[in-house]
Amino acid sequence: RYFGQNMDNMRAGMKRGFTVPKVSLAGRDVSLTTIIDAKGEANSFYKPFKSMPASIPAAKQAELRKLALQAIDKSVIPAHQTVLTFIKKEYEPKATAKIAAYDLPNGKAFYAAQSREYTTLDLTPEEIHQIGLDEVAKIKAEMLAVMKEVKFEGDLPAFLNFLRTDPQFYVTKPQDLLDRAAWTAKEFDAVSGKYFGRQPRMRFGIFPVAPELAPFYTGGRGGPGGYWVNTYNLPARPLYSLPALTLHESAPGHAFQMPLAMENKGLPEFRQNTYISAYGEGWALYSERLGVEMGMYHTPYEHFGMLSYQMWRAARLVVDTGIHAKGWTRDQAMAFMRDNTALSEHEITTETDRYIAWPGQALSYYLGEMAIWKA
Incomplete structure (x- = not known):
């Protein structure tokens, strides 16, 4: 049915x-x-x-x-x-x-509605695109500072290629990736009481993404009761970004925030279970940045992994509006991601296709985080 x-x-x-x-x-x-x-x-x-x-x-x-x-x-x-x-x-x-929302019937209005739904903001594609470009420039300056810290000789594209290809940043067994994710999650447990006065009663487990979904799935997904780590194509799953991914998808991100809402008896039931993307994804991305203050990034490379994830979400503002409102091709979108993030080629491909198929959703992360920082 x-x-x-x-x-x-x-x-x-x-x-x-x-x-x-x-x-x-x-x-x-x-x-x-x-x-x-x-x-x-x-x-x-x-x-x-x-x-x-x-x-x-x-x-x-x-x-x-x-x-x-x-x-x-x-x-x-x-x-x-x-x-x-x-x-x-x-x-x-x-x-x-065609790949643009603007090319669909009444596409301009459709994309505006999608943007409003996922961001809760009345911003034009041009405004969002420019915000993305401005934030990309800011984060790039932070990235260059980390490059200097590790004394890398070369430009940013060369450093990104080094991160994508050096074996020291990758595991060869799926269980090793799951174990690393679990370690980070337990590290947060040790400091969570210092930062959060209320803790969810619901706990979460850590699982591999199902094999029928993994080839085109995101690097991870979290929610009430679970954090699913994608162990498919391990050369595309860098360890330096795993702490940021874990904070986003497990705790204090999705597997922490969503149960707190569900357990809040002061909210009506529909609010306990409603997911507003700008808030949920904005909070999870904020959690990644909070990891710096919580001491969750132990090496310059892990700090860079967090910055790369910030850059990835800022780049989404540029790429999503570029594809759906400014006539960008799929190759243009992938090139922008390749030049500005440390994502693997596999992730760049799956992510770009995700933005093509899901107009507006990718805008919610960084704009949501910006709203939290301004609050």
């Missing part, structure tokens, strides 16, 4: 000439084929049934496992196959070859 309703909505969009850009669909079928190709107990939908609570009687567990296997075979896999067929044969051939 869920898939059916979404396909109906997508068909309605196709009739209006309103689709996601074709380039953003490339490779996304992996998330479907991974489910389709995994039969029986190998399917990720079966995972919860492998380890059920001991309070469930053994006979009941056996019954539930049998029903789960039947549902996977009769419902889950066929439903995913239906969506895959729809995407490949019906939707993708008619998806727009």
Whole structure:
């Protein structure tokens, strides 16, 4: 039913000439084929049934496992196959070859609405673009100071390439990346009481991103109860930015702030569970900067990783408006990210395609953080 309703909505969009850009669909079928190709107990939908609570009687567990296997075979896999067929044969051939929101029907108004939703501000694309350029220049000065501190001989592009390619900044085993993330999270636990008078009761675990999502997923994702670290393509997951990522996605970022709101009995229920991107993402990005004061960055490279993440979000203001309102190409957007951040080529690609497919959302991070700093 869920898939059916979404396909109906997508068909309605196709009739209006309103689709996601074709380039953003490339490779996304992996998330479907991974489910389709995994039969029986190998399917990720079966995972919860492998380890059920001991309070469930053994006979009941056996019954539930049998029903789960039947549902996977009769419902889950066929439903995913239906969506895959729809995407490949019906939707993708008619998806727009253009990448700008401005090129969609009534696109200028659509992008303005997206920007207002995600930032809560009435700024024009030109104003946001200029804010981004100004902030990029400020952060670049901080980056150059770190380069000087580590006595790197060369310009900023050379330093960024050094960070992307030197083996000292990368692990070779997924568990090592998860362990490093857990270490940073526990370091925050040690100082959290000094900075936050109220702590959430809900704790969070640290998990790898599911394999069907990982190839095109972000570096991490956090929320109530969990922090998911992307262990796919480890040469694209630098250690120097892991502390900033962890503070953003776990605590005091998403896995800390969101439970606090949910547990706040002084708020009406809809506010406990409402997510406003400019606040949520602005707070998480603010948390990265707060890591300096909390002593979470132990080397100049980790401090640079935090600055690179700040630069990444400032660059989003330039790139998102560039793509959707100023006629930038995908290559232009990627080049700007490449020249100004220490993101890996894999992340630059997946991030650029994300901005193309999700107009306006990327604006919420840095503008939200700026509002918190001004408060």
